[in-house]
Amino acid sequence: MGASGWIGQHFARLLADHPFFEDPILSAGPKSVGKLLEDVWLLPEEGPPPSLTARTLVHTTPETLESEGVEVVFSALPSDEAGPLETELARRGMAVFSNASAHRMDRDVPLVIPEVNGDHLNLLKNRGKQGFIVTNSNCSTAGLVVALKPLLPLLKPREVTVTTYQALSGAGYPGVPSLASLDNILPYIPDEETKLGLEASKMFGSLQNGAITPLELPVYANCARVGTREGHLEAVVVDSKSEVSVDSVCAAWAGFRPMADVREGTLPTAPESPVIYRTELNRPQPLLDRWAGTPVRAKGMAVTVGRLRVQNRKILFYLLVHNAVRGGAGGSVLNAELALRKGLLGD
């Protein structure tokens, strides 16, 4: 759903030839219905539009989707539309994997990044035939929590300060006017700073007795839009409870192989190394690192970190996350893969 937009098209790209899911039905709003995907294609840098069986954008409703036997819905809807629609889809028994923010903080909706809190999907167990919603996080939050996850046991952070340099595609298309962006920075992205704190706390929280208790971790965030196409850069300062060395932080990142722990088999969109540490003085850079991640299907799913410094008990570093892949469509596809492996998507 939302196949005419930036994230929706990343969904189309990632779901083409997917080993777990069949070619998607492309659902779009009234303006785009009837057009071919190639006629509204927004992602030239990612290559030509995928050659799907069904290339025409169509109108769908929860009723039509249910009657067609659709089991899995990927949602790239604007948040205001996503709210009621996703609820209705779940009520009708569908599994909804959503990039929208509408339900992220709902008590019964897991907000998941497999490498960070894949176990939160267990919130959905024992639901019988019911549908459900699983959301991925905000694009900036995704980068932050993936990079922090392996450091939590080491640093036991008291607080985190994060400042973002967010790419234009984070605002969708048409998004930011060129006259507002060229030779400029926009130091305001509605609600972004609040989301960073709330979502990180929920994802780092623990699932107990069928509910998620968020981790108490203050996040101080400043978010700005800069003139890059894709890839959010973030400057992070972590206040550590314990003294740590640069080496121990690097070791924690290097040893981070969370999907091996999951032991539910390999997920096609999962990167071998979710965090890649670059030793060069001037990395990560959006242009060089946004597509990090192996194997090919996991391109754009790795978070690149670099410029690590320790000063007093602060850990300082930069990270780069592909906002539309790891922080968008790719995140939801990976969630669906994990849900399937966990047996949440029927037989």
Add this chain to the structure above:
Amino acid sequence: MGASGWIGQHFARLLADHPFFEDPILSAGPKSVGKLLEDVWLLPEEGPPPSLTARTLVHTTPETLESEGVEVVFSALPSDEAGPLETELARRGMAVFSNASAHRMDRDVPLVIPEVNGDHLNLLKNRGKQGFIVTNSNCSTAGLVVALKPLLPLLKPREVTVTTYQALSGAGYPGVPSLASLDNILPYIPDEETKLGLEASKMFGSLQNGAITPLELPVYANCARVGTREGHLEAVVVDSKSEVSVDSVCAAWAGFRPMADVREGTLPTAPESPVIYRTELNRPQPLLDRWAGTPVRAKGMAVTVGRLRVQNRKILFYLLVHNAVRGGAGGSVLNAELALRKGLLGD
């Protein structure tokens, strides 16, 4: 000195028709000697080159400058050249106002922003006929300390976290290649993060018994180069000892009229309000705020702040400083004006 470079030309612009100083001699390196200022002009946005009496770039040495009776030198030299040359100029009795970093941390060199620590110029009193060096700070540091100065008594900060979005002109000309900058961010500026901490501490320090004792104030900095022409944006998080409200911070900024306190008469390049608080949700922006400052001669000398938030005991805001004016040539010109008013430049 250094009149063929970006900062050097801002000097030329600001010194043209200056009420205190005569038209400058334009000193430049061998490649530019003999050329006219208009032939090497780098600042089209600031208008055409100023119509100085002496428009030809010339070669100078400390000897020639001394023999011509030059009393005041403005230096926009690269730091490695500036080191020995500025020392020699001072030794020969000249007053050197420098934008170079070479001598900023020297014990006998005041690192000054008049509105912040104009009294540090008193370090130079009782020197008889000797020359001296006065430096302005690093461009990012200038914005930070001007914005923080009026908040110090209120916040008694324990530490400051700052993340920069620095403009291309901060790297001089030719500086950053377009292929490295377009659709990219470079998260590394050599030594910048260290300078921010050291220089802020020195400028906030106190002059006692002929020496400056730096303020103990840890600064955690992350510095990156983005694709804007001029104007450094900075995201600041201050850890406050006391609880404060947004209103009290705004009041401190609004009431900041430091040059009135100096009571040494008006300085032509001093802005009426050194800190301008914008209430709009999406300010400050490089494109809109870099030239802040009144009167006309103080354009680019005001630091614009905005997006103020208080979260727990943290104060968060964005600031914008014109890197080449307040954080460069304008800073040194203002220092020279204050030095003259204080009687440090002879009769």
Add this chain to the structure above:
Amino acid sequence: MGASGWIGQHFARLLADHPFFEDPILSAGPKSVGKLLEDVWLLPEEGPPPSLTARTLVHTTPETLESEGVEVVFSALPSDEAGPLETELARRGMAVFSNASAHRMDRDVPLVIPEVNGDHLNLLKNRGKQGFIVTNSNCSTAGLVVALKPLLPLLKPREVTVTTYQALSGAGYPGVPSLASLDNILPYIPDEETKLGLEASKMFGSLQNGAITPLELPVYANCARVGTREGHLEAVVVDSKSEVSVDSVCAAWAGFRPMADVREGTLPTAPESPVIYRTELNRPQPLLDRWAGTPVRAKGMAVTVGRLRVQNRKILFYLLVHNAVRGGAGGSVLNAELALRKGLLGD
């Protein structure tokens, strides 16, 4: 009219403190009515919004304007709205100076650039109390005809080939999405290529027996949008009937002082030299030359030409025109000034 848009705000800027016209009433569409000019200001590079007496954007109709005794209307309306509205304003006796394309090719509407065909205003003589419409040309056409005008007698051109590099502001605000513009060029601007030919022919035409006979001059145009803020660059190739030298072309440009010929007194917005020839190898450039024109009130009204070459009987050169000033609001203001001097605006 249209004061919330890019050209409308250039009108506001140019009409502030205008010696001939009183401060404008700012008319805007329903979305902007009630807002202050400073709250919708789009032109930071041109400085802060002008301090007009009436700073609030208001709703107007032909009726209200007539009843308030408005005599002169400047229109920056979108073309589809401009069509009927401007006709109605003229019908009610007002003089309409329009930047819209709706009426440019109307038989009874002069399409005027004073330096090129100021005499076409005579089409409006002997109209008694009637109102009228005067339009300025398309932004690209303005640069072309001003540069060509002094060359016509010399070259007697058989045809002209022109290729444009048009700035983002030519598409208004919000205009081109940043994701469509960054690292890209859009080789299509609707109707632009046709307008270039038709409008140039009409402006170079002769007024005889109360009608304008267009000059037969084929214009072959290719128009593209590039990622600059303001200032259209154009590459021109003129096919000359006679052999000419570089020097004779330069002399024709240098000797072009058309407003002196008009002998109706100085017009405040008219540049001393409408065409400025730059001898540098790499000029004109949008960044350096868009604000060409003296005196201050005529900034952006001069067309800059350069890189002149003669090859066989072709004359090749580049020109730069400020699309929103000479090719927009400034053009209409200058037309109104000439109309007033010619006695077309009442007593």
Add this chain to the structure above:
Amino acid sequence: MGASGWIGQHFARLLADHPFFEDPILSAGPKSVGKLLEDVWLLPEEGPPPSLTARTLVHTTPETLESEGVEVVFSALPSDEAGPLETELARRGMAVFSNASAHRMDRDVPLVIPEVNGDHLNLLKNRGKQGFIVTNSNCSTAGLVVALKPLLPLLKPREVTVTTYQALSGAGYPGVPSLASLDNILPYIPDEETKLGLEASKMFGSLQNGAITPLELPVYANCARVGTREGHLEAVVVDSKSEVSVDSVCAAWAGFRPMADVREGTLPTAPESPVIYRTELNRPQPLLDRWAGTPVRAKGMAVTVGRLRVQNRKILFYLLVHNAVRGGAGGSVLNAELALRKGLLGD
């Protein structure tokens, strides 16, 4: 040779796993010798550096290359170095495929694009054991002649006017400073306009009696540098001797399968369709079309054309050519493939 530069690295990329040629030796200047290709990699958008066997940049001389038995040299040297060095390499029996301009107009050096004038390689026949130089054309010229080639019989053009929008990478690395490029266009590229005419005439010329007679075809060119990363856009106006329709021009492009005619087997880097006509109103665009060309090894080798119009006897259109692939390294690799097929590279 020249492996540390932009074109040199495109060579490395294209020669990796090449079916005809073994992994290259990477020759570079003194600054880069000893570095790994990955440490100087300039082409992040094209992916990571190829995994060559020999990844270290080395110093070479004609002597060392000869003694190592090197038979084929690809040269991405700066033109001034290329002149004598390439001559010496050929003298020592090597086949030099060069992107440098130094020898392009030499009588005994074919200037070749296989689809345009592959038969010019016959100039090298019957040379015994001697080496030789084959050059590809200037990057802008490559796009122009490929697009024009299939139109020549149809249009019998009298003259061609071309205006370029050339990408930053055409100036190499570091190339254009970001402060000269951001929000700007540079309407001057040394010698480019002359090259366009001379090289097109030579390539369209006929090989008779062991010499190439250039086609008499005046080219009127205006060349400018714009702020895109890769892909030169060109606006073309062809003056046709005969009246033609849009359809007949499209048919000529669609029917252009020159490598089939060559009948020397498939060349790996040759695109199936050297000219791709896009029917969309706003194509070609650098961002969308620079990588045109199938199969995978021919990505960036197709020239995309669009916006075709016929006006009087002028044919107007836009074209896009990947300056560093078709107009650079790819062009030379394709030349070498053809030379091998033609038996010019020994057994």
